[in-house]
Amino acid sequence: MHSFRFSAEPLPPEAEAARASVRAFLDAERAAGHFVPHRTSWTTFDAAFSRRAGAAGLIGLTLPEAYGGHGRSGLVRFVVTEEMLAAGAPCGAHWIADRQSGPQILRHGTEAAKRAILPRICRGDCAFGIGMSEPNSGSDLAAVRTRAVRDGDDWVINGSKIWTTNAHQVDYLLALVRTGEPGPDRHGGLTQFIVDMAAPGVTVRPILDLSGHHEFNEVFFTDYRVPDAMRVGAEGAGWGLVTEELAFERSGPDRFLSDYRLLVELVDRIGPEPDRFQAVETGRMVAQLTALLGMSASVARLLDQGVVPGVEAALVKDVGNGFERAVPEIARRLVPVEPSLTVQGDAFREALGGVTLRAPSFTLRGGTREVLRGVIARGLGLR
């Protein structure tokens, strides 16, 4: 019998206690006009915001104090994360480093890399990008062709990466590259490196998204030299590392709260006396969201206990992305407006326009829905 048991235990008191401090920080940020919730999302890159969040002790929560972190549990970090998302805070300058690159370096990086990089991440002063996808590889990471060749104490990298969020602004990429033969299961010969975007041999080509916004990039490496001390994990161990990293990337509330501010604007736009259609559809979305919050908190608890719940994480992302994709489609049926990015002063119209243009990415980033369903099917014993 396949049954899913998502613990409905409340989050522990120390996690709930953290809620007040992150809310106080966010209230002060909004009051100072540092961000406008419906115009930003968690991918919005704002280096100054991230430095202030770092100074407030809201980044690197799970990293050890020896490396500038706060030595707190993953569930404390979970609360900070969901509050940032619910507030529509611009977290793009620290999100990836905090969510996955920092923890990866802590677990698998060299001491030199940890000392050089982790304290900067915790200060909110070191942005990371994800260097997994390549042109023609998409979600099929085994197809990675960018190659690193050993040369003394260095590795020399040639190739390119694509869909790299904020590559033009980040300090480092955690890049998955080929250092050996793929082997029979295609999972061999891959290794991760921390590549310094300021070193010579890297060029970045912007790719504009549907809203005309520059967030994506293609990154080219030409005889790009990386010291061996910046290798993360053993040579050839890259596949296992990215699999582990993806459980963190896939299960968080960022997989279903991307357009939470649109839901807030929708509720306000409908007003206190909804018609039946508006009430039913709003209630349906809130019921879905409540279930997702429960699932995601459960997975966070498992991750905190050192379990890597690959299937449950994939379920959160698959169900969560379905929800995220549906919100703008439902919103436009409940309130008839013409969405626009250029009309200011109508938060609902702006939010609807922005989310409509961003929504196609929700079911792509972190693995397409179709790949996720393959992961779930494997977990169900079907392949």
Add this chain to the structure above:
Amino acid sequence: MSRTDHAEAGDAVDGIVLDQVERLLAQHLTPALLAACDGAAGAAAWPADLWAALAESGLPLALVPEAEGGIGLTATTAAQLIRRCGRAALPLPLPETVAGAALWAAAGGQAGDDALSLVPGGSPVRIAPHADGFVLDGRAAQVPWGGSVPALLLDAVDAAGVPHLVRVTAPGTLRDTHHDLAGEPRDTLDLTGRTVPADDVRTAPGWAAEAGVPSVDSVGAWVRAQQMVGALETCLGSALDHAQERQQFGRPLAKFQAIQHMLAEAAGHVAAATAAADLAAACWSDPRFVLATAVAKARCGEAAGHVAAIGHQIHGAMGFTQEHPLHRATRRLWSWRDEFGSDALWQERIGRAVCAGGGAALWPMLVRLRGGAG
């Protein structure tokens, strides 16, 4: 004993009770008995031997505290018990009895271990003082096994519009009987002129009732949500097994990517429905009960349609017959999602509460619902 010892002792009792239920259901629920109880295929039987075995194990009072003569299971474990009944398609109102007896005990009533059914609040019954007790006026409609059970629990409204929780024993005159899509009896009883002693009229505990939501409806919806999780598990499990066993075009169905994606989608619905029902289970006798139940009924009801459709598609024509047991799960899902308030009704209630609060209040509400400080 330390707190941990207590918890472990409790876990052991919970495990024993759940094992016992599993064993009783496996032993008694033969295909022949299930067919005999299926009113859609003819006159439905009340499986008296099975009820006697369940009652002898004390299960009707599973959720009633030990101090009041019950087993004192946690609501989370009682929900697991009800899910097992849902998985096995138990054709008896044990789930209604478990929750109804606990509600009655919470209202200060003395719960017995007889079968008890819950009256949906669709058409309210009126109540007025009379001699030493009260007199009822109205009909109890759509009552699960209403014509077979010795007692009903219902919400009745007095002349001032104040709701009361009422137990009606030997409910009497059957006006109408029919069956839900699963062949379970859903009866209408005439209660006009029925008198009840003062001791059988109570005020429902505040956690079970909220403005506009009768307590029996919310408890009934809670029961149906937990049952639906069980039936969803059966439906998904059967589809997974079938996909691995059935060969088509020279390979098992499970090897086709389209089939894998359908099953993954169904698993997502089951997981989300389970998470919502888990939350409602954790909120029994808590101020969050009605809202958490609304979420669970809405989410499980939505999952029911999707998962039943995928289950049938995977099973092909075989699953469309009474020869295959799949229908015991799917016909119940199609019935249960509309009983004690459809998913749309509960969604509407959630939506009205959210809109009344405004956008800024939504996030704190979601946090509180999960057990945080809002």
